Amino acid sequence: MTPQPPAAGAALLRPITAGEESGVFLRLRWLIARSTLREMLRTSRLRVSLVILLSALFWGSLFGLFHEAFTFVDSLHAEVISLLFNAFFSSLMVMLVFSTGILLYSGLYTTPEARLLLTLPVRSETIFAHKFQEAFWFSSWGFILLGSPMLTAYGIVRHAPWPYFVFLLPFMVAFVAIPATLGGIVCMAMVAWMPRLRLHALAIAFGAALLAIIGLAWMALATPRADAMSAAWFEQVFSRLSITEQRMLPSWWLSSGLIEAAARAKDGSVARHQAEALRYLAVLVSNALMLQLVGRQAAARLHRLGASQLVSEIPTRRKRRMSWFDEFLSRAGTARGRPLRLLIVKDLRIFRRDISQWSQFAIFFGLLGLYFWNVRVFNYQHSYAAMIGFLNLAVVGLILSTFTTRFVFPMISLEGRRFWILGLLPVNRDQIVWSKFLFSFVGGIVPCCLLVLLSDTMLGIEPWLIALHEVCCVVLCAGLSGIAVGIGARMPDLREISPSKIASGFGGTLSLVISSLFIIAVVLVTAVPVHLRFAAEERGFASTGWTAADRGVALGLTAAVVLGLLATFLPLFLGLRAFRRLEP
């Protein structure tokens, strides 16, 4: 069939140039950013303020930490900076390849926007560039937030000349662009040529990379307990890290460029070092640009092919049977409590089948477990170990609070959308709220208590203090579940279908803030009396019998339990009352 002349309207049309396409996407991004910002300022001021405040706090704390660290390293082993930079940047590079690859997979293929763009007369290269910019931003902001305080602190400690601080951003951006583009190319190639393997391969490769990094860190740091932090230990660690110093890696170009940019000659002149730094920057930028060209060429050839391959995939049909545990939970107990148990079984089943929920849970708690396992590397004093135990307890609580806010808080709102199902069942509304609470409480208590036990055992903490930490952990699990479920029922968002959007609204932010304050309060009221007790012991005050310090510890524990009861039942009471009156 030969091409036909277009209809009257279409005759006015012409395929637009690549530059015009970019302009249209730029305008689209600007419009979306503007309306998002306006809405955030109108409806989520608390959240925006909190994000800015916490980011500033995070940045400031990291800056202080790195400043101290660089001062220490600078005075002892000045030559190790290159090694540390290389190890840090090469690990980040691997992570950036995967994170951008995964983000681009979603942006280029699976979102409704991707399907819309594929039906418009737009070049695949432009679609790739548009989605790459998004993925690049999401991948790099974490690096910038982590890297900028570190590199600023380094510059200040080294008394770097001003061009160093000017070069920082271009260096970071050019560096991130290289692994990010590589991730995009790998993603498109995998989807186009191995569509069946894509998810499994990505998951396996990501897991392997994560394990490799953890393994490397483990190998680098693992050493007998007594040797930790000694000169021999440092020497051993650095010799193991030298594997990351490869001249063909962008991490080497970045490390060397930054070190040159911060350096001064013995006579104080900087010109030669600055020229060298610019050379490294040029290498980074030229490689980033070259990879962009390769990425666009790959997009032109592979994007539509991959999208088609992906549409051709038939979702695997898996028959799901009731697990023995679900069966047991639904049948055990009285008939009166059966509706409540069935609601919990339903939530449990949804949780198990939603990989995004339990995989994040597993990754965070897994990493925390790994850290707790490793705290034994260092030899702590008696009282110091107790305080680290409390800090670890707080970390467990804070991670649990992010999960209760992200996953438990939206549950009531999502249930609200299914009211037509629940409304027809012989279940009263209180049971719905209580089922969420029990699901969260019981689900949180097992991993959290095990983690606290691991941390305390590795720290060699006394049994009475382990018991105290465990009680506090139970209090935290109950309180955090009460806060998330109670506020979730008090402030449901019945219109929203995305749990992440529900969690990031006012109610979710409030829940996170109250949860954080609750954790801090519980840890403080128990940690301070314990600290005082150890201080009294060290100063030779009576250590036998029931002392005033012991009474302080008991009082602190009582206060924590009272706080826990309040945090559990007050939000639940308010939530239950509001949920009974809710008109969906």
Add this chain to the structure above:
Amino acid sequence: MISFEGVTRSYGEKLAVAGIDLTIPRGELFALLGPNGAGKTTTIKMLVGLLRPSRGTVTVAGHDLVRNPRMAHLHLGYVPDEPCLYEKLTGREFLWFIADMFGMPKAAAERRIEAEIANFELGEFADDLSESYSLGMRQRLVFASSLLHDPDVLVLDEPMVGLDPRSVRIVKDLLRERTRGGMTVFMSTHTLAMAEELADRVGIMVRGRLRFLGTVADLRARATGLGTGDPAAEIEPQSLEQLYLDITSADGAGPPR
């Protein structure tokens, strides 16, 4: 205007579309009917370039969807069954985005946007963010965007889902008017009555094959048994619905009457 030449598409070992040959000329409204899983969605996906045929070619206005997708898309308008909008854009901003993508001159784009806003009665909420739109409002906006560049071919996947009766009437009138003006419409639908009311030709698809292809009059004639040479059928005419059920029944026995 639309041409399927020996188009086959398989998903692994499953044959979704089996060797379709179909040509739809300018100005025709073609309705594709069939039960769930018949291959309608696969056919539509190949027609709009979301899916490549395993064998054969699909062309729009003479442009191959695989070899030259941009030129083919320039002649296409598409209304999917699940409308996709940018939630943080207003309806008007979305229409401008589409107009810019099709390279419409500014003055023409402005004129067409206002015309489509009026046609689909979008004026009241055109400047609201589309995240606040109901399903029907979204569907109307997607209709407006698909017609903005006055495409030669309009592809509709279950177009009336979510529309209220008034909007359905607007869409039907517009389709009649545009096809009279030379636009070709390819519509997938489950609604037999709509196909009967609007379509010039009907294709009934079963298990990836076109079991019936002809005008609505042909289908009606077959339903009443006239001209089939079957005296029994002429004595007891079938309803269109019953005929459709007979054609689409998998084992050929047909469902109970």
